[in-house]
Amino acid sequence: MKIVLLWTDVMVWLLVVSLLLWAWTVSSSPQVRKLWHTVFKSSIAMASAIILLFYLLFALLDSVHFRLATPSNESQNKTLQYGGITSLLDVMFSHNMKNTERTYSAPFATHEYTKSIVIDEQGVTKQEYLPLEYVGKGDDITSKSIFAGFVGLAIVGVLIFMHILWRGRGGLKSELPWRTAYITLGVLIVTFTWLYLLSYHYHVLGTDKVGGDVLYQSLKSIRTGVLIGILTTLIMLPVAVILGVSAGLFGGWVDDGIQYLYTTLSSIPGVLLIAAGVLSMQVMMDNNPTWFETTLERSDLRLLFLIIILGVTSWTGLCRLLRAETLKISQIEFVTAAKAFGVGKMTIIRRHIIPNLMHIILISVVLDFSGLVLAEAVLSYVGVGVDPTMHSWGNMINQARLEMAREPMVWWSLFSAFVFMFILVLAANLFSDRIQRVLDPRNKS
Amino acid sequence: MLSYIIRRILYAVPILIGVNLITFLLFFMVNSPDDMARAQLGAKQVSPELIHSWKEARGYDKPLFINYESAGIQKATDTLFVQESLKLFSFDFGFSDANRDIGSDIKERMVPSLAIALPTFLIALITNISLALLLVLFRGSVLDTSMMILAVMIMSISGLFYIIAGQVLFSKIWHWVPISGYESGWDGIRFIILPVLIGVFAGIGAGVRWYRSIFLEQINQDYVRTARAKGLSELKVLFGHVLRNGMLPILTGVVVIIPSLFMGSLIMESFFGIPGLGSYTIDAIHAQDFAIVKAMVFLGSVLYIVGLILTDISYTLFDPRVKLS
Numbered sequence: 001m002k003i004v005l006l007w008t009d010v011m012v013w014l015l016v017v018s019l020l021l022w023a024w025t026v027s028s029s030p031q032v033r034k035l036w037h038t039v040f041k042s043s044i045a046m047a048s049a050i051i052l053l054f055y056l057l058f059a060l061l062d063s064v065h066f067r068l069a070t071p072s073n074e075s076q077n078k079t080l081q082y083g084g085i086t087s088l089l090d091v092m093f094s095h096n097m098k099n100t101e102r103t104y105s106a107p108f109a110t111h112e113y114t115k116s117i118v119i120d121e122q123g124v125t126k127q128e129y130l131p132l133e134y135v136g137k138g139d140d141i142t143s144k145s146i147f148a149g150f151v152g153l154a155i156v157g158v159l160i161f162m163h164i165l166w167r168g169r170g171g172l173k174s175e176l177p178w179r180t181a182y183i184t185l186g187v188l189i190v191t192f193t194w195l196y197l198l199s200y201h202y203h204v205l206g207t208d209k210v211g212g213d214v215l216y217q218s219l220k221s222i223r224t225g226v227l228i229g230i231l232t233t234l235i236m237l238p239v240a241v242i243l244g245v246s247a248g249l250f251g252g253w254v255d256d257g258i259q260y261l262y263t264t265l266s267s268i269p270g271v272l273l274i275a276a277g278v279l280s281m282q283v284m285m286d287n288n289p290t291w292f293e294t295t296l297e298r299s300d301l302r303l304l305f306l307i308i309i310l311g312v313t314s315w316t317g318l319c320r321l322l323r324a325e326t327l328k329i330s331q332i333e334f335v336t337a338a339k340a341f342g343v344g345k346m347t348i349i350r351r352h353i354i355p356n357l358m359h360i361i362l363i364s365v366v367l368d369f370s371g372l373v374l375a376e377a378v379l380s381y382v383g384v385g386v387d388p389t390m391h392s393w394g395n396m397i398n399q400a401r402l403e404m405a406r407e408p409m410v411w412w413s414l415f416s417a418f419v420f421m422f423i424l425v426l427a428a429n430l431f432s433d434r435i436q437r438v439l440d441p442r443n444k445s
Numbered sequence: 446m447l448s449y450i451i452r453r454i455l456y457a458v459p460i461l462i463g464v465n466l467i468t469f470l471l472f473f474m475v476n477s478p479d480d481m482a483r484a485q486l487g488a489k490q491v492s493p494e495l496i497h498s499w500k501e502a503r504g505y506d507k508p509l510f511i512n513y514e515s516a517g518i519q520k521a522t523d524t525l526f527v528q529e530s531l532k533l534f535s536f537d538f539g540f541s542d543a544n545r546d547i548g549s550d551i552k553e554r555m556v557p558s559l560a561i562a563l564p565t566f567l568i569a570l571i572t573n574i575s576l577a578l579l580l581v582l583f584r585g586s587v588l589d590t591s592m593m594i595l596a597v598m599i600m601s602i603s604g605l606f607y608i609i610a611g612q613v614l615f616s617k618i619w620h621w622v623p624i625s626g627y628e629s630g631w632d633g634i635r636f637i638i639l640p641v642l643i644g645v646f647a648g649i650g651a652g653v654r655w656y657r658s659i660f661l662e663q664i665n666q667d668y669v670r671t672a673r674a675k676g677l678s679e680l681k682v683l684f685g686h687v688l689r690n691g692m693l694p695i696l697t698g699v700v701v702i703i704p705s706l707f708m709g710s711l712i713m714e715s716f717f718g719i720p721g722l723g724s725y726t727i728d729a730i731h732a733q734d735f736a737i738v739k740a741m742v743f744l745g746s747v748l749y750i751v752g753l754i755l756t757d758i759s760y761t762l763f764d765p766r767v768k769l770s
Contacts, residue, residue, distance in 0.1 A: 264463035267753075269745035271711060273467075275730045276738055280471045370601065377603050382711060383731050397605055404613065418606045426601035433597070 004065040004085050006300040008307075011231055012063045038438050043177035045434035047184040048427035054188050055424050058219060059226035062089040085296050089223075093216045096199055101132050101211030104403075107412050108202050110135050135202055144198055152193035156186040206412035208399065218416045220391035225424060228307060228376045228386075229369040235311035237361065240318040245353055247319075248326025249345070258323070262316040270313055271382065277309035278384035299387030306379075306386060310372065318364045322357055329356050359439040366432035370425040377421065393417040446761075450754065457750045464746040465530050472735050473525065538740035542732065547740050551722065557627055558709030558721030560637055565644035566706055569652060570699065572645060577656030578683055581664060592653070599650030608716045611643045625718035640717045644710070659694050663687045692763045700759050701752035708745055 026032045040046050065087050090097060104113040111129040119125050160182050167174065195204050195215060205214040247258040265273070285291065285302065292298040329335060329352070338348050379385035380394025381401075388395060400413035482496040510526050532539060538547035580589050616624035622639045663669065664687055672682045709723030718724070722741070729737035 260459065260463065264460050264467070267460055267746040267749045268464055268467065268742055269705070269708065269749070272726065272738065272742045272745055275726075276468060276471045276742060279730065279733055279735070279738065282733075374603050377605055378712060381605060382727055393603075397603075397609075401605075401609065404609065404617075409613065409617075414606075414609060418603060422602055422606075425603075426598060429597050429601050 001069060002067045004067055006065055006085075006297065007304045008227055008231070008300055009063045009065060011234070011304075012060065012227065015230060015234055016060070035438060037175070039434055040176050042434050043180035044430050046177050046181050048431040048434075050181055050184045051188065051423060051427035052431060055222055055226055055427075058089065058222040061092070062087045062220060062223040064088045085294060089219060092196075093199070093213075093219070096203075096213040096216040099133070100213070101203070101207045102130070103207070103211055104209060104410055105132055105203055105207045105211075107204060107206040107214075108141065109206065113410065132203070132207075141198070141202075144201060145194060148194040148197040149190060151197065152190035153186075155193065156182075156189045159185065159189075205416045208396075208413050209403070214396075214413055214416050217391050217396055217413075218393070218420045221393045221396065221417070221420065222424075224303065224386055224390060224392040225373045225376055225421065227303065228310065229372045229428070231307045232310040232314065232372050233365045233368050235308060236315035236318070237365070239311070240315040240322060241354075241357070241361065243315075244319040244322025245326050245349060245357070248323040249330055249349065249353065255323075258319070262319050265313065266316040268313075271379075271384075273313050274309055274379065275382065275384045277312070278306060278379075281305045281309070295389055299390040302387045303390065310375075314368065314372075318361070321360055321364070325357055325360055326353055329353055359441070363432070363436050363439060366428065366435050370428040370432070373421065373425055373428070377417075393421045446758075450758070453754045453757065457754070460750060461534070461743075461746060462530070464743065465533060466526075468739050468742050469526055469529060472739055478525075533740075533743050538743075539736055541729070541737050542734045547737055550725065551740070551744065554709075554720055554722045554725050555707055556629070556721075557719050558707060558714065558723060560627075560633070561640050561644070561713060561717075561719055561721065562706040562709055564637065564641045565710075566703070568641065569645045569648050573649060573652035573656050574688075574695075576649070576653045577660055578688065580653065580657050581660045581687070582679060582683060584661065584664075593657075596650040596654050599646075600654070601650075604647045604712065607643050607647045608712065611639055612716070615639055625716070627717075627719045636717070636719070640713050640719070644713060655698070656691075656695070659691045660687050663690050666690075689763075693760070696759050696763060697756060700756040701749070703755065704748040704751040705745065707748060708741070 040049065065085050067085055086094075102112065105111070106113055109132065111131050114129075115127040116130050117125060117127055118130070163178075163182075167178070198204050199213070199215055203213050203215070205218065207213055208217070243258045243261070247255045281302070285298070285305075292301050335348060335352050338352060343351075376385055376392060377394035377397055380392055381398050385394050386392045396413050396417040400410065400417070403410040403413075478500050479496060482499045510524055536548065538551070541547050541550070576592075580592055583589050612624055615621045616639065622635050625636075627633060627636050660683075668690075669682060669686055672686050673679075677685070707722065708726075709719075709721040711723040711727050713719070714721045714723035715727045725737065726741045728734075729741070
């Protein structure tokens with residue numbers, strides 16, 4: 001086995017590590033702990049946080065890439081042969097990856113969705129629904145569901161039991177709505193185990209035009225959506241913070257220059273700037289085919305470029321906010337006092353300005369997330385989104401859209417993509433609402 | 446007032462030059478004229494002479510920024526960048542890859558775009574503000590809470606879903622309106638109803654939340670308490686004080702997008718087959734027609750800057766405290 005690090009993988013894991021470090025350093029401060037305690041006191045925030053973590057888990061599973069050694073017949077051959085790049089999620093769903101059908105089939109169907117012309121033994125041409133190749137025949141869905149349900153409940157039970165034991169150290173009384181958390185976790189895990197175990201016997205959410213499993217596609221799309229949502233903000237954050245703070249603090253020509261920069265960038269219509277960027281990037285990638293070896297690396301590089309382009313186009317709003325806030329803060333007495341004491345500019349920024357900007361930064365990160373996830377679908381539709389070979393909800397919608405005219409309608413691809421997206425975006429929106437309510441000082445009343 | 450407007454327009458010039466520089470860099474540095482010629486002429490019969498004549502016909506044979514062969518001021522002006530910029534500033538967009546005049550295409554396609562965008566904008570504005578006022582009137586009630594939950598759900602669903610679901614329900618199953626197409630004149634209204642309704646509905650969640658937060662911010666102010674204390678009814682307080690004072694933040698968000706309505710909506714127009722500027726842009730992106738995309742970027746920026754100027758002017762009309770000078 002050989003670990004493969006794609007560019008986006010590196011960024012995701014860097015992000016995870018830095019988030020954990022940040023959480024670890026910040027958790028020592030009692031004010032911050034109290035703030036987050038207040039955030040999670042709301043059961044809606046708790047439930048949405050768990051849903052978000054669940055999605056994140058899939059994105060992370062799908063961000064561990066490696067190439068498996070393929071067993072070769074010639075044993076004397078010393079050099080190991082490696083197969084294509086797969087991720088942990090691919091390994092979990094290897095049965096779905098391999099078992100592609102011929103064409104469309106409805107969820108839980110045992111036969112294809114459209115009639116095919118077959119010639120039977122007597123040489124008579126008939127039209128009939130062909131049976132699907134990789135579907136368990138004569139199997140009972142109910143008994144399998146009950147079994148899957150028990151497995152799911154057992155997993156949830158063990159997890160919750162462990163957590164209760166862990167909580168038990170400090171007494172079970174808590175202000176946090178743990179019951180909501182357990183219920184959300186239970187629903188998520190039981191649903192997923194049910195889908196997962198049945199996916200060995202059926203195409204649980206149907207298959208698409210070339211027979212690919214829709215459940216597998218929807219789960220693979222999680223990584224694309226989550227990455228675009230998180231990494232874009234991560235890329236634009238340093239730019240927005242550095243430029244915003246220096247514009248607000250230094251004033252003069254620095255301020256003028258930065259203001260000019262963001263007014264110019266924000267005056268270009270967003271979609272068009274992204275489209276122009278992506279088109280240029282495509283040309284650049286076509287001219288440099290040596291940058292990537294496999295199609296996966298190619299689509300990964302394209303995702304990275306898309307994220308960078310989205311970052312470049314979206315920092316202006318936050319930068320403007322941060323500039324205004326820095327202007328306001330730098331007039332307050334504690335900053336003037338620090339200046340009078342001869343404290344250096346960098347220390348003032350680090351100790352007085354940045355901590356007071358944290359709430360704006362945090363709110364904008366969570367607020368932008370859902371918008372970016374939705375934007376991915378639209379951009380893929382316009383043709384300037386992720387690579388067409390990459391799994392994403394936008395690509396799923398885009399492909400399924402062409403089948404709308406079909407009678408009867410092929411609805412499951414669209415449906416799955418929209419439902420997966422809806423749950424993620426709804427959770428993100430609810431969570432950001434809560435963060436905004438708790439952190440925004442204007443809401444203190 | 447007039448001098449203020451003139452000064453604002455002069456301020457816009459450097460911004461437009463910046464926009465122009467960005468698009469120029471994106472299109473010509475990465476995608477050199479040679480590449481464009483090769484893509485246009487097709488890979489097969491490409492010869493250096495053909496490329497050269499293609500570039501010469503379009504004026505692409507000049508150097509990008511500095512022309513060392515010319516003398517004096519010509520060194521800077523006889524370049525691709527300056528020539529292209531001057532053309533754009535005089536709104537001469539040149540020809541598309543299909544050899545059509547982009548300027549007249551844009552003029553022609555503006556009307557269908559507006560036919561969708563303007564009604565959507567107006568109806569959405571009125572619905573969102575009235576719904577938000579209604580929620581503020583009943584703030585804290587079950588109606589308010591449930592509508593706010595509904596609003597979050599509406600804004601969490603992808604806009605593409607509304608379009609696809611609307612087309613399937615109203616056109617495919619119920620046959621109320623045609624699925625797509627466009628016709629000018631009053632007959633064309635049946636083509637417009639569905640995109641407008643979907644556009645309004647898709648924006649209702651975010652819109653109502655935004656207006657509601659603006660009004661709620663006003664309602665905790667002292668002047669509202671005073672108005673209530675002097676015995677005004679809640680409705681009078683809402684329309685006479687809260688709505689009027691909320692006008693300023695509303696104007697900031699709303700006026701700036703009015704000129705951009707000309708640009709149309711990319712997604713809506715391409716789904717409903719409306720021959721407007723949105724579908725024009727999307728077709729150009731699909732065909733990788735850089736000339737059209739560049740023209741639309743420039744047009745979009747101009748319209749945005751016009752919107753910013755209009756916003757400032759509208760302040761003076763609604764807020765007597767603001768004096769432009």
